[in-house]
Amino acid sequence: MKIQELNDLDSLINQIPMILRERPDTLFLNQQRGNASDFIHRVQTAHGLVADFDGTLHSGNQWEDLRRCMRTDLKQADEKAATKYFSDQRSDLGDIKFILNSVWDLHHSEFTKGQLTSLAHSTSIREGGLKLLQSFSRVAIISFGLKDFIEEWCDIHGCEAEIFALQVHWQTPNSTRSNLECLCLGGMERTVVSDANKGYMRDVFCASHNLELKELLILGDSPTDIKLMTPEAVNVLIVPHHDPQSDRITSRLRSLAEFWPNLSAILCSDSLKFLADIRQNRT
Numbered sequence: 001m002k003i004q005e006l007n008d009l010d011s012l013i014n015q016i017p018m019i020l021r022e023r024p025d026t027l028f029l030n031q032q033r034g035n036a037s038d039f040i041h042r043v044q045t046a047h048g049l050v051a052d053f054d055g056t057l058h059s060g061n062q063w064e065d066l067r068r069c070m071r072t073d074l075k076q077a078d079e080k081a082a083t084k085y086f087s088d089q090r091s092d093l094g095d096i097k098f099i100l101n102s103v104w105d106l107h108h109s110e111f112t113k114g115q116l117t118s119l120a121h122s123t124s125i126r127e128g129g130l131k132l133l134q135s136f137s138r139v140a141i142i143s144f145g146l147k148d149f150i151e152e153w154c155d156i157h158g159c160e161a162e163i164f165a166l167q168v169h170w171q172t173p174n175s176t177r178s179n180l181e182c183l184c185l186g187g188m189e190r191t192v193v194s195d196a197n198k199g200y201m202r203d204v205f206c207a208s209h210n211l212e213l214k215e216l217l218i219l220g221d222s223p224t225d226i227k228l229m230t231p232e233a234v235n236v237l238i239v240p241h242h243d244p245q246s247d248r249i250t251s252r253l254r255s256l257a258e259f260w261p262n263l264s265a266i267l268c269s270d271s272l273k274f275l276a277d278i279r280q281n282r283t
Contacts, residue, residue: 001274003036005029009260016239016253016268023241025269033264042234042264043278046217048209049136050202050228053143053150053165055221056238057129059270062145065119066106074105086251092196099144099166099194103187113148113170114180120152125159128273133159135279136217140164140205142198144224147191162208164201167191199227217275223255229262236275237266 006012006028015028029039054061063082067075081098084090133139139161141150147165154161170182193201206213213232220228221238229235237259267274 001269002026003029005031005035007031009257012260012266013256016256025271025274026267027274028266028268030260030263030265039234039264040278043217043275044281046136046234047215048138048140048206048211049133049217049219050140050142050205050233051133051219052221052225052228053141053145055240055243056126056219056225057133057141057272058123058125058153059240059242060123062119062123062149063102065123066102066111066116066146066149069111069115069119070105070109074109078102078105092194095144095194095196096192099192100187100189103146103166103168103184106184107186111184112180113182113184114178116146116149116168116184117152117180120149121156123153125153125157127271128276130157130159131276132272132279133161135276138162138205138209138211140202142193142201142205142228144193144195162205164193164205165191166193195224195227198225199230202228202230219272219275223251223258226255226258226262229259231262234264235262237263238272239266239268240270241268242270 002024004026012028029036034042051057054063067078070078078101081101085095085098139159141154141161141163143150143163143165145165147163147167150163150165154163167188169185169188171177171185173179173182202218205211206216213230216233218229218233218235219238220226221240
């Protein structure tokens with residue numbers, strides 16, 4: 001892993017295209033937030049981990065998987081709506097409508113809990129991600145996604161985390177229907193997590209576990225995670241070399257200027273192993 005300290009955003013922007021093209025694993029440190037020794041010490045001594053899910057803990061996007069279970073016409077409409085999510089035309093209200101409509105599309109496609117379980121089993125974790133998660137006793141995953149999906153994923157990979165995400169309402173099983181056959185009935189609206197309340201969910205997690213913001217390591221990968229990253233915490237933006245979503249790559253790079261003031265570091269890598277090694281004092 002190459003470590004490079006930067007004084008300003010312009011020098012980073014000039015290097016990002018080469019980094020993504022040639023793919024060396026690089027950690028860019030924001031010198032305005034401390035040097036390499038400061039960063040390593042704070043990551044080693046952090047007491048809580050707050051992480052986004054899609055694109056951060058795993059490389060894919062759960063919604064791309066979920067769309068495979070939608071009716072063809074609903075899938076096409078949902079894909080079209082998703083392009084707006086990565087554009088400059090977004091709003092918090094629009095994001096909330098989008099995710100609730102997506103869950104209704106699953107409902108009208110007769111999506112079952114068994115299908116969700118199967119999809120979660122096919123979703124991988126970034127290299128080093130499990131060791132990183134297991135190095136913390138207090139972990140929050142805060143996602144513009146489905147709580148049920150992430151809970152299943154955590155169980156599969158042996159992760160323990162408090163999950164903040166939209167919860168699905170399932171049909172109650174009866175004597176002739178197994179739990180996995182239960183149909184999705186819609187989303188519980190009050191559990192939606194969007195840009196507007198990601199920071200609030202972070203603060204709820206801290207309050208419930210008696211954590212100070214300065215004790216957190218926060219990981220995110222896209223503009224939707226900007227409000228997760230508070231100045232007091234150690235904030236790391238994940239910029240992977242490979243990303244199945246070109247829209248997500250574009251929006252990530254377009255928002256670097258918004259991220260920069262709060263960022264401690266930018267990790268250009270498909271792996272979280274370097275952070276996990278820091279936690280285990282193997283730098």
